[in-house]
Amino acid sequence: MRIKWTNNKVDHWLLSNNTQIKRQSHFTSVHDRSCWVCLICKVEWITSFQNIKGRGTRCPSCSAKKQSDQKRFIDETYFDSFLVKYNTNMKRVGKFKGIHDPVTLRCDCGHIWETVISNVLYHNHKCPFCSNRKKLMK
Numbered sequence: 001m002r003i004k005w006t007n008n009k010v011d012h013w014l015l016s017n018n019t020q021i022k023r024q025s026h027f028t029s030v031h032d033r034s035c036w037v038c039l040i041c042k043v044e045w046i047t048s049f050q051n052i053k054g055r056g057t058r059c060p061s062c063s064a065k066k067q068s069d070q071k072r073f074i075d076e077t078y079f080d081s082f083l084v085k086y087n088t089n090m091k092r093v094g095k096f097k098g099i100h101d102p103v104t105l106r107c108d109c110g111h112i113w114e115t116v117i118s119n120v121l122y123h124n125h126k127c128p129f130c131s132n133r134k135k136l137m138k
């Protein structure tokens with residue numbers, strides 16, 4: 001059975017699904033565009049209820065903020081302080097592009113090599129020359 005969406009039903013749906021969205025203008029049909037307001041940042045925007053319900057569209061300003069927060073989480077400042085904080089004896093000498101991109105590093109012994117940032121962050125990769133030497137000395 002198809003639900004006949006009314007103002008009340010839409011309001012109820014927004015509430016019970018914890019969308020943090022409030023209806024601002026009169027609702028006519030799921031395909032028609034209405035005005036909505038975000039309860040978090042109070043931004044108003046226009047979209048159809050179908051987009052909100054079917055495609056999970058949420059406040060454009062909050063979504064943009066979320067994305068930039070995620071991006072900001074690992075940047076060159078974070079990476080540089082990671083190298084210091086965990087006593088890696090490595091320094092970044094190349095440009096930081098992204099965590100899955102190669103970067104040039106330099107260890108305290110002066111070796112310079114290229115690795116992928118995520119390897120250093122998540123797989124504990126160290127200077128390949130120093131690790132080889134340690135292996136040979138064993």
Ligand SMILES: [Zn+2]
Nearest residue numbers: 038041059062
């Ligand atoms: Zn918002």
Ligand SMILES: [Zn+2]
Nearest residue numbers: 107111127130
């Ligand atoms: Zn080294």
